[in-house]
Amino acid sequence: MNHQHHGSPHEQHQHQHGHHDHNAHHRMMIQDFKRRFYITLVLSVPVLALAPLIQNALGYQLGFPGSQWLVFALSSIIYVYGGWPFLKGLVTEVRAKTPGMMTLIGVAISVAYFYSAAVSFGLQGTPFYWELATLIAIMLAGHWIEMASVLGASSALEELAQLMPATAHKSVKGEWTDVSIESIEPGDRLLIKAGEKIPADGVVESGSSYLDESMLTGESRPVGKEPGDKVVGGSVNGDSSLEMTVQGSGEDSYLSQVIRLVRDAQAVKSRTQALSDKAAFWLTILALSVGTITMVSWLVAGMDLQFSIARMATVMIITCPHALGLAIPLVVSVSTSASAKNGLLIKNRTAFENARRITTLVFDKTGTLTQGVFQVSAIHSLADPGKTEEDILTLAASLETYSEHPIGASILQEARKRNLRLQDAQDTQILKGKGITGAIDGNTTGVFSPGHLETLGIPLPETLPAPDGGTTRVYLVQEHTLLGAIDLSDRIRPESKSAITSLQEQGIACWMLTGDNEATARAVSDQLGMDGYFAQVLPDQKQDKIRSLQESGEYVAMVGDGVNDSPALAQAQVGIAIGSGTDVAAASADIVLVQSDPRDVATLIRFGKATHRKMIQNLIWATGYNLLAIPLAAGVLFPLGIMLSPEVGAILMSLSTVIVAINARLLRLKRT
Numbered sequence: 001m002n003h004q005h006h007g008s009p010h011e012q013h014q015h016q017h018g019h020h021d022h023n024a025h026h027r028m029m030i031q032d033f034k035r036r037f038y039i040t041l042v043l044s045v046p047v048l049a050l051a052p053l054i055q056n057a058l059g060y061q062l063g064f065p066g067s068q069w070l071v072f073a074l075s076s077i078i079y080v081y082g083g084w085p086f087l088k089g090l091v092t093e094v095r096a097k098t099p100g101m102m103t104l105i106g107v108a109i110s111v112a113y114f115y116s117a118a119v120s121f122g123l124q125g126t127p128f129y130w131e132l133a134t135l136i137a138i139m140l141a142g143h144w145i146e147m148a149s150v151l152g153a154s155s156a157l158e159e160l161a162q163l164m165p166a167t168a169h170k171s172v173k174g175e176w177t178d179v180s181i182e183s184i185e186p187g188d189r190l191l192i193k194a195g196e197k198i199p200a201d202g203v204v205e206s207g208s209s210y211l212d213e214s215m216l217t218g219e220s221r222p223v224g225k226e227p228g229d230k231v232v233g234g235s236v237n238g239d240s241s242l243e244m245t246v247q248g249s250g251e252d253s254y255l256s257q258v259i260r261l262v263r264d265a266q267a268v269k270s271r272t273q274a275l276s277d278k279a280a281f282w283l284t285i286l287a288l289s290v291g292t293i294t295m296v297s298w299l300v301a302g303m304d305l306q307f308s309i310a311r312m313a314t315v316m317i318i319t320c321p322h323a324l325g326l327a328i329p330l331v332v333s334v335s336t337s338a339s340a341k342n343g344l345l346i347k348n349r350t351a352f353e354n355a356r357r358i359t360t361l362v363f364d365k366t367g368t369l370t371q372g373v374f375q376v377s378a379i380h381s382l383a384d385p386g387k388t389e390e391d392i393l394t395l396a397a398s399l400e401t402y403s404e405h406p407i408g409a410s411i412l413q414e415a416r417k418r419n420l421r422l423q424d425a426q427d428t429q430i431l432k433g434k435g436i437t438g439a440i441d442g443n444t445t446g447v448f449s450p451g452h453l454e455t456l457g458i459p460l461p462e463t464l465p466a467p468d469g470g471t472t473r474v475y476l477v478q479e480h481t482l483l484g485a486i487d488l489s490d491r492i493r494p495e496s497k498s499a500i501t502s503l504q505e506q507g508i509a510c511w512m513l514t515g516d517n518e519a520t521a522r523a524v525s526d527q528l529g530m531d532g533y534f535a536q537v538l539p540d541q542k543q544d545k546i547r548s549l550q551e552s553g554e555y556v557a558m559v560g561d562g563v564n565d566s567p568a569l570a571q572a573q574v575g576i577a578i579g580s581g582t583d584v585a586a587a588s589a590d591i592v593l594v595q596s597d598p599r600d601v602a603t604l605i606r607f608g609k610a611t612h613r614k615m616i617q618n619l620i621w622a623t624g625y626n627l628l629a630i631p632l633a634a635g636v637l638f639p640l641g642i643m644l645s646p647e648v649g650a651i652l653m654s655l656s657t658v659i660v661a662i663n664a665r666l667l668r669l670k671r672t
């Protein structure tokens with residue numbers, strides 16, 4: 001499967017249909033394998049019952065005049081009908097010059113069939129009919145199981161992706177109201193805040209910003225958007241807010257985004273998966289050459305054609321990397337389904353499997369370790385003549401309407417609770433990690449962090465009491481005059497403590513990285529027993545902190561939720577986004593915790609380790625068996641009287657397939 005991004009966003013609808021077709025096609029293939037398997041199974045019964053070897057083994061006699069022709073006829077049907085997918089695959093692979101599993105299976109069943117047919121028509125020797133029938137049945141079953149579990153994993157993923165919170169801010173009677181994306185219709189006017197995904201296709205009405213369209217076009221350079229420009233559902237907004245009018249339907253766009261997410265998540269193979277493909281390729285080459293060499297050597301050594309062909313067929317049957325073909329895909333599908341069911345959306349499998357390497361975990365504070373839902377605990381009026389609390393809150397909330405930050409949302413919430421009438425704010429601009437500015441009634445207004453206030457050179461009145469630890473304070477400034485301060489308190493998520501403890505038990509150091517003030521950072525860090533914290537870190541410095549940890553030899557994972565976290569999420573070896581956070585964080589992360597539970601980080605790391613372990617075990621089971629059996633099948637130990645017959649070869653092969661399949665099924669996700 002080739003999952004390249006299309007060149008133009010206009011092709012996205014085509015994209016979507018392509019996926020539906022693809023899924024339906026996948027389902028049809030599964031049905032097809034299933035039907036071929038059952039028919040082959042039924043036809044195999046008389047072939048097995050009439051096989052002399054089985055009769056000897058079970059001690060019965062069965063046969064009638066012409067029974068060998070019945071066996072020949074049934075086997076021919078099995079070869080052509082049951083073997084068809086493999087013969088077709090052989091042709092495709094050879095044409096594409098990428099011989100793989102299908103080539104090997106195709107060659108093995110063809111050798112077995114034509115040799116046996118030759119025996120039926122008079123060649124001296126013993127036919128392989130029952131081995132042929134069992135081999136084809138096993139191969140069909142294997143492919144059927146594999147395809148079905150891949151489909152199962154993708155529907156689990158799809159369900160999960162639909163759980164991702166998806167709301168848009170729609171203008172209802174002049175007020176921005178949060179609505180679900182499915183309900184959006186052409187003509188709706190929407191507000192897109194910084195770091196949010198564009199929920200549907202449309203046109204920019206006001207504001208200007210840069211959009212990241214890379215999820216649509218593969219081009220990662222941000223694209224500037226002005227009023228009148230078209231925007232496409234699924235692209236992610238940059239640092240400013242925009243207003244747009246919807247042209248497409250929200251539901252279509254939403255579904256295609258979910259589908260795209262799932263498809264992208266499955267398209268990217270991890271390094272372990274690539275390793276198994278490579279192993280399959282080399283085993284195929286090995287099998288074909290060792291098979292040929294075996295036959296030629298035995299002929300040269302003076303053995304008859306019957307013996308030599310039997311050895312060649314055995315080698316090929318044994319080397320069929322069937323177990324290998326299943327080894328990794330089965331683990332991947334079990335692991336994908338289990339993680340999806342537990343709220344882990346894995347976008348990058350390599351990062352997930354590398355979770356075992358993590359030595360340091362860096363957590364963002366607001367919205368990650370804390371709930372990111374602030375309560376306004378105090379409002380201080382600082383100007384002379386002083387503004388009322390309500391006026392201060394109104395001005396702040398009017399700006400914060402355009403902010404995606406938890407502080408902004410909480411201030412807005414408080415204003416709504418008090419039924420305040422908000423004012424229009426123009427030219428709002430997000431100062432990442434510092435606050436927000438804009439114009440209200442023509443006056444430049446801002447809500448700022450203490451750090452930014454200091455940078456602006458605005459002094460604090462001495463009468464203002466210092467906030468106690470754990471309180472976040474922001475300042476309202478208009479035309480360079482400090483009007484007031486708003487104190488906010490956040491709550492630590494109840495799950496955070498046990499998340500940190502269980503990570504530390506796994507030997508991982510836990511650090512906190514926040515743009516908030518020192519006192520609050522210390523209070524949270526102490527309460528959670530973290531290994532340390534970095535406070536008042538600006539967004540670009542967050543990335544630098546991660547880099548310097550990496551340079552000192554740490555393998556770093558970052559957990560975050562905000563616009564300001566996304567560069568750090570991308571920088572970390574494993575980037576983990578909180579599901580309730582911004583879309584841009586989810587877009588830059590490798591893994592999304594859809595349930596927004598920090599304990600899932602520990603679960604995820606443990607499960608990443610378990611998944612990787614299973615893959616390696618399965619690789620060993622699958623190839624180790626091959627490597628051991630090939631020389632035996634070739635007859636290397638024949639002089640000592642030890643030799644692998646084709647039937648024993650087929651049994652061992654199915655055994656190794658079964659072991660690999662059961663081993664994959666035993667993968668369990670243990671919650672922390």
Ligand code: ADP
Binds near residue numbers: 403
């Ligand atoms: P964190 O790293 O903890 O998520 P941020 O880097 O997002 O914090 O924010 C750092 C500080 O910047 C906040 O504590 C606050 O003082 C200020 N800030 C950020 N966004 C806003 C906003 N929309 N309104 C007011 N203050 C803000």
Ligand code: MG
Binds near residue numbers: 365367368562
């Ligand atoms: Mg945050």
